[in-house]
Amino acid sequence: MELKDKVAVITGASAGIGAATARSLAQGGARLLLVARREDRLQSLAQEIGGDTRFLALDLADPSAPQAMLDHALGEFGAVDILVNNAGILRTSHYEEFDLAELDPMIAVNYSAVVRASVLFARHMKARGTGQIVNISSIGAGITAAGTGVYGGLKAALERFTDVLRIELAGSGVCVGLVAPGTTTTEIFEDMKAKGQPGWDEYIPPMQPEEIARAIRFMCEQTGNANAARMHIYATSESF
Ligand code: NDP
Numbered sequence: 001m002e003l004k005d006k007v008a009v010i011t012g013a014s015a016g017i018g019a020a021t022a023r024s025l026a027q028g029g030a031r032l033l034l035v036a037r038r039e040d041r042l043q044s045l046a047q048e049i050g051g052d053t054r055f056l057a058l059d060l061a062d063p064s065a066p067q068a069m070l071d072h073a074l075g076e077f078g079a080v081d082i083l084v085n086n087a088g089i090l091r092t093s094h095y096e097e098f099d100l101a102e103l104d105p106m107i108a109v110n111y112s113a114v115v116r117a118s119v120l121f122a123r124h125m126k127a128r129g130t131g132q133i134v135n136i137s138s139i140g141a142g143i144t145a146a147g148t149g150v151y152g153g154l155k156a157a158l159e160r161f162t163d164v165l166r167i168e169l170a171g172s173g174v175c176v177g178l179v180a181p182g183t184t185t186t187e188i189f190e191d192m193k194a195k196g197q198p199g200w201d202e203y204i205p206p207m208q209p210e211e212i213a214r215a216i217r218f219m220c221e222q223t224g225n226a227n228a229a230r231m232h233i234y235a236t237s238e239s240f
Contacts (some may be wrong), residue, residue, distance in 0.1 A: 001132055001175075001220055003028030007077040008220075009069060010034055011060060011117070012087030014041035016186030017136065017216075020209035021084055024217045026051060033073045033080075035060075036087060060087050061108040066117035070124060079128060082220055083121040085114040086136045090188045092147040092197075103150060110154045118165055122174060129173040132220050135162045137180040139232055143240060155180075166229055175227040177219045181212045182234040204237040 008025050012018035014036035022032055022045060031052035034042045042055035056072045058065045073080045088110045091102045118133055125131025140148055141155035159178055166176035185206040189199030200206075212233055219228045 003030045006030045006081040007079060008032050008082035009073050009080055010084045010086060012036055014038045017209045017212045018086040019045055020213035021216050023049060024213040035069055060113040061105055066113055066120050070120050080121060080124060082132045084134045084216060085117055090151055092151060094147050106150055106154060111158055114158055115161055122169060125174040126172045131174040133176045134216055134219050135178045137178045139180050139182045139234060141180060177229045179215050179219060180232045182238045184209055184212055204235055207235045
């Protein structure tokens with residue numbers, strides 16, 4: 001897809017990979033709707049990017065948020081070409097310390113909101129005969145390790161959903177893919193660090209958000225009959 005003047009909705013745009021993706025797609029000429037909870041961050045990023053950049057502050061844990069996001073995008077731009085479902089939270093714990101209060105928010109943000117947004121935006125895009133949905137997974141979806149059962153399990157479920165959505169949209173003009181980052185230094189490890197655990201980005205030289213944004217943009221810029229369905233981006237020191 002040629003990015004110039006295309007409308008892209010990016011969730012989790014107030015930080016990390018989402019903010020880097022916003023900058024990258026805007027450099028390609030896309031018009032943006034930035035979505036997250038922290039309005040001040042979204043406002044300052046929209047000002048920094050300039051051009052035709054709008055923002056919407058909402059909590060994706062609310063089941064009504066994906067519909068509100070679509071309605072807002074249609075109100076602002078009339079149509080949506082690209083959806084990047086990037087917002088996510090990371091909580092890791094051995095079962096003995098797992099805080100069960102963290103379970104529902106993780107399911108709501110990392111899985112349910114992505115499914116709801118994918119379904120709603122897919123219907124809109126299919127009606128137009130064009131579009132691109134990018135869901136952000138994690139290499140954790142394929143790693144079986146203590147402490148990662150909920151996070152990795154939800155990303156694995158998201159990968160299955162995303163692959164099936166691509167199959168269901170085959171021939172419709174709507175492309176669907178997933179980008180699975182490895183360790184990338186962002187605020188996602190702050191909760192771990194606040195709990196006195198070492199952040200994963202302290203074990204190895206991590207990637208930068210811009211490196212994942214490049215992969216997301218590459219997926220969006222496929223042309224002709226190409227649908228980049230899966231991209232796994234490992235840090236060079238990751239050895240699993
Ligand atoms: P950050 O913590 O830097 O950013 C997360 C973003 O998600 C923020 O913009 C945050 O905005 C938003 N968000 C979180 N909860 C909500 C909510 N309830 N409603 C709306 N927005 C929300 O993380 P990353 O950039 O690292 O993560 C982006 C994606 O990449 C996630 O899906 C993550 O699982 C995935 N990933 C990251 C890896 C890494 O090593 N960093 C590795 C593998 C995958 P706000 O707080 O303003 O709402």
